[in-house]
Amino acid sequence: xxxxxxxxxALRLQEGESSSLNCSYTVSGLRGLFWYRQxxxxxxxxxxxxxxxxxxxxxxxxxATLTKKESFLHITAPKPEDSATYLCAVQPFSxxxxxxxxxxxxxxVIA
Amino acid sequence: xxxxxxxxxxxxxxxxxxxxxxxxxLDFQATTMFWYRQFPKQSLMLMATSNEGSKATYEQGVxxxxxxxxxxxxxxxxxxxxxxHPEDSSFYICSARQTIDYEQYFGPGTRLxxx
Numbered sequence: 001x002x003x004x005x006x007x008x009x010a011l012r013l014q015e016g017e018s019s020s021l022n023c024s025y026t027v028s029g030l031r032g033l034f035w036y037r038q039x040x041x042x043x044x045x046x047x048x049x050x051x052x053x054x055x056x057x058x059x060x061x062x063x064a065t066l067t068k069k070e071s072f073l074h075i076t077a078p079k080p081e082d083s084a085t086y087l088c089a090v091q092p093f094s095x096x097x098x099x100x101x102x103x104x105x106x107x108x109v110i111a
Numbered sequence: 112x113x114x115x116x117x118x119x120x121x122x123x124x125x126x127x128x129x130x131x132x133x134x135x136x137l138d139f140q141a142t143t144m145f146w147y148r149q150f151p152k153q154s155l156m157l158m159a160t161s162n163e164g165s166k167a168t169y170e171q172g173v174x175x176x177x178x179x180x181x182x183x184x185x186x187x188x189x190x191x192x193x194x195x196h197p198e199d200s201s202f203y204i205c206s207a208r209q210t211i212d213y214e215q216y217f218g219p220g221t222r223l224x225x226x
Contacts, residue, residue, distance in 0.1 A: 042220060
């Protein structure tokens, strides 16, 4: 069964304190791994897609990496506006299947 | 990035009435769209997968006669909550998947309150 586990569930950082969020996955065949950001009362905002092990993508203070078993979302020198829930999801290769989501990491960045 | 819109962003209706929510992919064609609901501080819960021109596939426990989904074109899917009850009050979010790279984009969500 395809599965995604995110850790930690919640993370509290001081402004400027860099850290990483983890997304471990098991999937029969990986078409792509996705990272989203969700603010309260809003739909998830697309951040990155990673397709193969070794791939890295960056956007402002965020950097996503991918191995065969997990992905990391590195946050460098976070600011309070980075506070949100970060969701990881995998798209299996098999057929027209929906994304398999983790439960998310709630990030709070304190000024 | 690609944009998905939802309308309305919030709606209040009386118990027993029906409500329609529209989901549009604004700058790409989406063969497949998805409908989710989300309760406060909880994860996204997939309700159904809709493919353009065919019947939606509902997740276990989701009443297909209550949540009617229509995906009539490559840019529009609708969710109709029929005979709404207070327990249907929730945050409904749609998403659309690009065929070329499987990237999936979400709408801003619709807050439904049934009184």
